[in-house]
Amino acid sequence: MSDLSSRKLSRRKLITTGIAAAAGVSGLGVAARLAEKYGLIPPDHGGIWGLGETLTYASQRLLTRHSLAREFSRSQISKSPFPNEIEPPTDEFKRLQAGGFADWRLSVNGMVARPASFSIDELKSYPSHTQITMLQCEEGWSYIAEWIGVPLSQILQAVEVLPQARYVVYFSIEPDTWESIDMADALHPQTFLTYGMNGDELPVGHGGPLRLRLPRQVGYKNVKFITGLTVTDSMKGFGKGLGGANAEGGYAWYAGI
Amino acid sequence: MSFVPAACYHSRVGDSAYLPSAASAVPTAVPSTTAALRHSALVRATHWITALCFLALLVSGTNIVISHPRFYWGETGNDLTPTLFKLHIPASRNLVPTGYGYVLPDQNGWSRYLHFQSAWIVVFTGLLYIISGFVTGHFRRNLLPDKAELSWRSFSATVASHLRFQRPGEADAQSYNLLQRLSYLFVIFILFPFVIWTGLAMSPAFVSAFPATVNVLGGQQSARTLHFFVSLALVLFLLVHVGMVGFAGFRSRMRAMITGRASTNRSSTNRSSTNRSSTNRSSTNRSSTDMEST
Numbered sequence: 001m002s003d004l005s006s007r008k009l010s011r012r013k014l015i016t017t018g019i020a021a022a023a024g025v026s027g028l029g030v031a032a033r034l035a036e037k038y039g040l041i042p043p044d045h046g047g048i049w050g051l052g053e054t055l056t057y058a059s060q061r062l063l064t065r066h067s068l069a070r071e072f073s074r075s076q077i078s079k080s081p082f083p084n085e086i087e088p089p090t091d092e093f094k095r096l097q098a099g100g101f102a103d104w105r106l107s108v109n110g111m112v113a114r115p116a117s118f119s120i121d122e123l124k125s126y127p128s129h130t131q132i133t134m135l136q137c138e139e140g141w142s143y144i145a146e147w148i149g150v151p152l153s154q155i156l157q158a159v160e161v162l163p164q165a166r167y168v169v170y171f172s173i174e175p176d177t178w179e180s181i182d183m184a185d186a187l188h189p190q191t192f193l194t195y196g197m198n199g200d201e202l203p204v205g206h207g208g209p210l211r212l213r214l215p216r217q218v219g220y221k222n223v224k225f226i227t228g229l230t231v232t233d234s235m236k237g238f239g240k241g242l243g244g245a246n247a248e249g250g251y252a253w254y255a256g257i
Numbered sequence: 258m259s260f261v262p263a264a265c266y267h268s269r270v271g272d273s274a275y276l277p278s279a280a281s282a283v284p285t286a287v288p289s290t291t292a293a294l295r296h297s298a299l300v301r302a303t304h305w306i307t308a309l310c311f312l313a314l315l316v317s318g319t320n321i322v323i324s325h326p327r328f329y330w331g332e333t334g335n336d337l338t339p340t341l342f343k344l345h346i347p348a349s350r351n352l353v354p355t356g357y358g359y360v361l362p363d364q365n366g367w368s369r370y371l372h373f374q375s376a377w378i379v380v381f382t383g384l385l386y387i388i389s390g391f392v393t394g395h396f397r398r399n400l401l402p403d404k405a406e407l408s409w410r411s412f413s414a415t416v417a418s419h420l421r422f423q424r425p426g427e428a429d430a431q432s433y434n435l436l437q438r439l440s441y442l443f444v445i446f447i448l449f450p451f452v453i454w455t456g457l458a459m460s461p462a463f464v465s466a467f468p469a470t471v472n473v474l475g476g477q478q479s480a481r482t483l484h485f486f487v488s489l490a491l492v493l494f495l496l497v498h499v500g501m502v503g504f505a506g507f508r509s510r511m512r513a514m515i516t517g518r519a520s521t522n523r524s525s526t527n528r529s530s531t532n533r534s535s536t537n538r539s540s541t542n543r544s545s546t547d548m549e550s551t
Binding site for chain 1: 321322324325327332333334335336337338350351352365366367369370371373374375376377378459460461462463464465466468471472477478481
């Protein structure tokens with residue numbers, strides 16, 4: 001084989017490799033822009049874990065936008081639902097608990113036409129919904145319970161969410177405890193503001209009087225003791241902009257896996 | 258099904274034009290160079306990416322298990338319910354009744370990030386490997402046992418040589434033996450798909466779209482327990498695999514998987530293996546090396 005033909009071969013290889021690389025890079029660029037447009041980029045997309053987190057969020061968002069979490073029969077409800085640990089209650093919580101949570105308020109603000117505040121009784125005045133779904137913790141344990149509450153979508157409808165809204169941020173009465181979800185999850189029919197469990201009031205250990213229930217994501221997104229919702233189009237300005245206290249603590253913002 | 262005779266593939270290895278020195282000096286035509294390699298560039302690249310990802314999955318998976326070293330069967334299970342079995346190790350969460358008086362530091366945040374990122378990379382790598390394996394004939398040529406090899410005599414001969422701890426000879430440096438082929442096929446087409454499936458069956462969002470993936474396994478906790486056992490099977494494979502590499506000749510096997518070139522060291526051919534003597538595979542190659550060594 002002559003030197004000339006081998007050089008030709010290597011040049012051809014160089015050109016095709018170059019074209020392939022350019023196509024790959026521009027393809028990635030187009031994919032990134034499309035992903036941004038369709039809301040497939042999570043707030044914690046930066047850093048060394050951004051690749052896996054973005055792939056997980058984007059693919060699960062595409063596959064599961066409307067799918068319903070598995071519901072179980074009444075006989076499958078766990079007899080021993082593990083409540084997990086809660087922080088020692090604050091003085092404010094103790095005061096509200098002493099009053100039977102009559103003064104508990106859920107404030108809703110941000111990108112909404114009519115900011116509002118709801119008591120537990122006002123939330124209960126909406127038609128109540130139930131779901132028998134599994135709560136699974138990222139640690140590996142789980143239980144099934146009946147959850148009673150009002151779908152978050154109904155409250156968002158009541159306050160008239162503005163069209164540019166992209167996230168709902170939710171805050172707990174526990175200090176530095178907050179999370180956020182995208183509108184697909186916020187408007188999902190199984191995302192509840194939960195005030196009851198297994199036919200009774202929601203016990204304090206399980207987040208009573210009000211817990212955000214999100215059966216398609218693991219436990220830490222199901223924040224207990226909810227006192228506030230803020231609708232926003234960007235996570236910038238909320239803490240470090242990663243979308244939640246757990247994300248700031250090194251846990252993935254999207255926890256559908 | 259027709260097979261490309263393995264002898265054709267092996268006979269090229271002995272061609273002097275493809276000895277390491279010659280191959281590096283003269284950039285020869287691409288197709289014959291790849292054919293002369295023990296492992297193609299794609300097999301080598303996917304092998305090492307998979308190896309790295311597997312180690313990352315193993316470390317992060319272990320960390321995740323430590324946060325709740327209890328296993329269940331069915332849909333649910335937690336600290337208040339009986340277990341299927343538990344690992345007698347300390348945990349990284351203080352409410353787990355382990356019997357130890359201390360709690361390990363929480364590593365789940367980065368472990369979960371690393372676990373899923375490695376899973377993505379290994380899935381893409383595996384897809385590339387499997388598609389190219391079918392397209393290039395790698396599976397048919399190098400991994401699928403041929404008919405002669407699947408005889409009981411051949412199988413027992415291979416098993417017997419393994420049981421006698423017979424060191425693999427030159428033929429095994431150029432081609433996989435029957436047990437190797439079967440275990441690689443089992444890992445590639447059974448264990449890896451099953452570990453991915455059982456992993457996805459634990460995802461509440463994934464199973465909301467594909468509930469059958471968890472229902473047929475018997476529930477979410479069953480999926481978790483199965484995921485653990487398939488991981489153990491993969492670890493067992495890894496240990497035997499690395500052990501056999503050491504046994505067969507660490508340097509030559511590593512060189513083959515890194516540079517792609519098989520060992521040309523003749524000293525090893527003196528212990529020519531008998532485990533494949535009942536087949537005609539690579540007979541051309543073996544007869545030539547046997548003549549040289551005797």
